[in-house]
Structures are given as C-alpha cells and as structure tokens.
Amino acid sequence: MSSQRVSLHGMWSSRAIFVMATVGSAVGLGNIWKFPYISGEYGGGAFIVVYLACIALIGIPIMMAEILLGRRGRSSPISTMRQLAREEGASPAWSLVGYSGVVAGFLILSFYSVIAGWALAYVFQSASGGLNGVTAERAAGLFGDLVGSPWQLMIWHSVFMSMTVVVVARGVRRGLERAVTLLMPALFAMLLIMVGYAYVEGDFIRGFEFMFNVDFSKVFQLCTGAAEELQCQFHGEPVLVAMGHAFFTLSLGMGAIMAYGAYVPEHASITGATIAIAIADTLVALLAGLAIFPIVFASGLEPAAGPGLIFQTLPIAFGNMPGGQWFGTVFFILLVFAAWTSSISIAEPAVAWLVEIRGWRRGSAAVLVGCLAWFMGIGSVLSFNLWSGEEYQLFGKTLFDLKDFLASNIMLPLGGLLIALFVAYGAGRHMALEELAISRQHLFDAWWFVIRFVAPVGIAMVFLNSIGVF
Numbered sequence: 001m002s003s004q005r006v007s008l009h010g011m012w013s014s015r016a017i018f019v020m021a022t023v024g025s026a027v028g029l030g031n032i033w034k035f036p037y038i039s040g041e042y043g044g045g046a047f048i049v050v051y052l053a054c055i056a057l058i059g060i061p062i063m064m065a066e067i068l069l070g071r072r073g074r075s076s077p078i079s080t081m082r083q084l085a086r087e088e089g090a091s092p093a094w095s096l097v098g099y100s101g102v103v104a105g106f107l108i109l110s111f112y113s114v115i116a117g118w119a120l121a122y123v124f125q126s127a128s129g130g131l132n133g134v135t136a137e138r139a140a141g142l143f144g145d146l147v148g149s150p151w152q153l154m155i156w157h158s159v160f161m162s163m164t165v166v167v168v169a170r171g172v173r174r175g176l177e178r179a180v181t182l183l184m185p186a187l188f189a190m191l192l193i194m195v196g197y198a199y200v201e202g203d204f205i206r207g208f209e210f211m212f213n214v215d216f217s218k219v220f221q222l223c224t225g226a227a228e229e230l231q232c233q234f235h236g237e238p239v240l241v242a243m244g245h246a247f248f249t250l251s252l253g254m255g256a257i258m259a260y261g262a263y264v265p266e267h268a269s270i271t272g273a274t275i276a277i278a279i280a281d282t283l284v285a286l287l288a289g290l291a292i293f294p295i296v297f298a299s300g301l302e303p304a305a306g307p308g309l310i311f312q313t314l315p316i317a318f319g320n321m322p323g324g325q326w327f328g329t330v331f332f333i334l335l336v337f338a339a340w341t342s343s344i345s346i347a348e349p350a351v352a353w354l355v356e357i358r359g360w361r362r363g364s365a366a367v368l369v370g371c372l373a374w375f376m377g378i379g380s381v382l383s384f385n386l387w388s389g390e391e392y393q394l395f396g397k398t399l400f401d402l403k404d405f406l407a408s409n410i411m412l413p414l415g416g417l418l419i420a421l422f423v424a425y426g427a428g429r430h431m432a433l434e435e436l437a438i439s440r441q442h443l444f445d446a447w448w449f450v451i452r453f454v455a456p457v458g459i460a461m462v463f464l465n466s467i468g469v470f
C-alpha cells in the first residue's frame with residue numbers, strides 16, 4: 001500500500017517544509033502580477049468575488065485531491081495516474097491527465113519566465129536609481145522601453161530560465177527549503193508596508209472600492225445599443241478567467257501539486273495544509289491589489305492597463321517614497337524569488353517523468369525541459385514587440401495571450417475536472433478515505449460531496465457557458 005512506497009526523487013524533510021514549498025509554488029507572479037492586472041481588466045469587485053468563490057469551492061477541494069493522489073502514487077503525475085488507475089481497476093487513459101499537465105506546464109513556463117525576466121530587469125532598474133522620482137508617464141515609458149526591446153527581454157528570460165534549471169537540477173530539497181522559509185515571510189512583510197504606503201499616498205478609498213464593491217451587472221453583462229433600448233446579455237468570459245486564475249494561482253490542474261504531494265511524508269494532514277496554503281495565497285493576492293489600485297487611481301492610470309500594470313504603478317511608489325531606491329530593489333528581488341519558487345514547480349512534473357522513464361539524472365532532465373520552455377518563450381518575448389501587431393494576433397490575442405488563455409483558462413480547469421472525476425468515480429471512496437484520514441466524518445462527507453458534485457458541475461457549467469451553450 002501507499003505507506004511502503006517512497007519517492008524516487010526524494011522527500012520533504014517535514015510536513016512544514018511541504019507546506020512552505022507549496023506556498024512557494026502557489027505564491028508567485030500569479031498573485032502579484034497577474035491578479036491585479038486581470039482584476040483591473042475585468043472590472044474589479046464582482047470578478048474578485050467569483051475568483052474567491054472558485055478558490056473556496058473548487059480550488060481547495062481539488063488541491064486536496066491532487067495532494068492525496070501524489071502521496072499515494074509517489075511518482076511523477078503521469079506515472080502516478082497510470083499506476084493508481086491500474087490499482088483501482090480504472091482505464092489507463094487516466095494518465096492523459098498527466099500528459100496534458102506536462103504540456104500545460106511548458107506553455108505556462110514559456111511565458112512565466114519572460115515576465116519573471118521583467119522583474120529581474122526592474123531589480124537593476126531600481127538599484128541603479130533609474131526609478132528615482134519617476135512620474136506616471138516616465139514609469140510607463142521605462143516599461144515600454146523594456147518590453148519594446150526583444151534583446152533585453154531575451155537576456156532576462158534566459159537568465160531566469162537558467163536559474164530555474166539550476167534549482168530543479170539540484171532536487172526538491174536542497175536550496176529550495178531555505179529560500180522559501182526566509183523569503184516568503186519577507187515578501188509578505190514588504191507587501192504590508194506597501195499597502196501602508198498606498199493607504200497614505202494613494203487613493204485608498206477608490207482602490208478599495210474598486211476591489212470590494214461588488215456590482216455583478218458591471219462585470220457580467222455586456223450591453224449594446226442606445227440608452228433607451230439597451231440590450232444586455234450575460235457575459236461569461238470573466239467567469240472563465242476568474243476560475244482559470246483560481247487554478248493558476250494555486251498551481252492546480254497540471255500536476256505540480258501532485259508532484260509535490262509525492263514527496264510528502266506519511267501521516268501529514270492534507271486538509272490542514274491545503275487550507276493554510278490557500279489562505280496564504282489569497283492574502284498575498286489581496287494585499288498586492290490593495291498596494292496597487294490606490295496608486296493606479298491616484299496617478300490617473302487605467303486599471304485595465306494590462307500585463308504591464310504593476311510595472312507601471314509600483315515604480316511610482318518606489319520612485320517617490322523615502323528610501324524607495326533600496327526598498328524597490330529589495331521588493332523586486334523578493335518578487336523574483338517568489339517567481340523562482342513557482343517556476344521550479346511548473347517544471348517538476350516533466351522533469352520527474354523524464355527521470356523515471358529515461359533513467360536520466362535530474363540535471364540532464366532539467367536542462368532539456370528548460371531548453372524547450374526557453375525556446376517556446378521566444379514567442380512570448382516577441383508578443384510584446386515584433387509580433388504585437390494585429391497581423392500576428394488571433395481573436396485579438398497575441399501569442400502570449402493565447403498561451404496564457406489556453407493553459408490557464410482551458411487546460412488547468414480541464415485537468416482539475418478530470419482529477420476530481422478520477423478521485424470521485426475512477427478510484428472511489430475507499431482510496432480518499434484512507435489517504436485523507438480525516439477524523440471528523442462530517443468534514444470528509446462535505447469534501448466528498450464537493451469533489452463528486454460541486455466542483456465538477458461548477459467547472460463544467462463555466463465551460464459550457466463560455467462556449468455559449470447557455
């Protein structure tokens with residue numbers, strides 16, 4: 001049974017380290033870069049409420065499912081799915097969940113590294129005093145200069161991808177554990193200070209209202225026509241994006257958490273760990289929003305400015321606060337670390353799988369995965385400059401947008417749906433009961449109900465809605 005199985009790839013030294021590593025995976029660019037910019041694009045409050053509902057009703061239960069599968073299978077997601085399907089007498093086709101996760105991982109890593117490269121560039125920008133005293137226009141100009149230059153982006157993308165390969169090559173424990181225990185709390189503290197700055201110097205009321213004033217009609221209705229005969233229709237895309245982001249920010253649906261679950265010591269409570277991880281992740285995202293939107297409004301910027309949002313607003317704060325040069329430098333360093341502890345988890349399923357099936361050393365597998373993702377990343381780099389024009393777009397989206405949309409909003413929720421279905425119907429109750437070992441029966445029953453009905457039906461409804469079925 002599972003208790004005899006050990007992972008070929010090593011184990012976390014304790015449950016606390018597992019929680020920390022998983023928080024490291026969850027907290028990253030998704031919270032600090034993506035959450036503010038998509039909340040801004042989709043109108044704030046109502047979008048954020050849907051996102052929070054998805055975290056609670058879909059994200060948390062599916063995270064528990066991923067961890068329990070990982071811990072029982074103790075190998076890469078592909079092998080884990082194949083093995084557990086065999087043990088439970090289910091179809092070997094369930095291993096497709098693992099394969100699709102590896103593909104999604106490559107798509108995500110290939111833009112994640114480029115954005116993390118922006119953060120790297122801003123470490124140097126801030127340290128050299130380049131942000132001192134910047135105005136909103138100047139901050140936007142600096143950002144435009146950076147993303148307008150394919151060469152600069154390629155260099156930073158290459159640096160970040162190499163950093164990822166180095167840590168993945170060293171294995172799940174060495175290097176990673178220390179980084180997470182120290183730097184995550186530091187990032188959290190910095191964010192708190194920045195919310196303080198936004199409170200004093202920004203338009204805090206407006207920022208707060210933008211985030212928490214829930215007006216569903218503003219976000220989920222699309223109205224056309226003149227004022228008297230306004231035609232309003234339900235608009236599903238924000239719901240799909242909110243759900244996709246719940247998966248993205250918790251690192252769910254592609255096997256990253258399953259891979260980390262494979263290294264969890266026996267007898268660690270999965271439920272408690274999951275809730276702690278989800279709360280930490282959500283707090284960081286909300287704090288990032290509270291630090292950014294007050295500055296957006298105080299500087300007359302657009303909340304819907306897109307992927308550059310934090311790089312156009314935070315420099316205004318750093319450039320004009322006492323000690324901002326130092327503070328900004330440290331902040332961007334911590335952001336790079338947050339991205340780093342996430343990117344290694346995106347690569348982990350593919351690397352673990354190569355080690356298993358090819359018998360390669362981790363180093364070689366990490367280099368191969370890194371090279372492939374790096375190559376795919378060239379398309380993300382060019383999406384912001386040479387290929388940003390309409391002739392290079394599909395459905396009004398650049399290659400970067402398309403990769404993000406396909407991976408985050410389609411592949412991750414689909415992976416999550418299949419994981420829920422496998423746990424609920426492919427394997428069945430006895431496996432979940434054994435692995436979760438929840439002492440309070442009604443808690444288990446609640447989770448079991450959610451994983452059988454609420455989460456799958458919820459995901460399916462959002463999908464059907466977004467393709468216009470209702």
Ligand code: TRP
Nearest residue numbers: 026028029030248249251256342
């Ligand atoms: N959750 C991370 C973030 O918010 C990104 C991430 C890490 C991820 N591993 C993942 C996203 C796996 C999807 C799947 O920045």
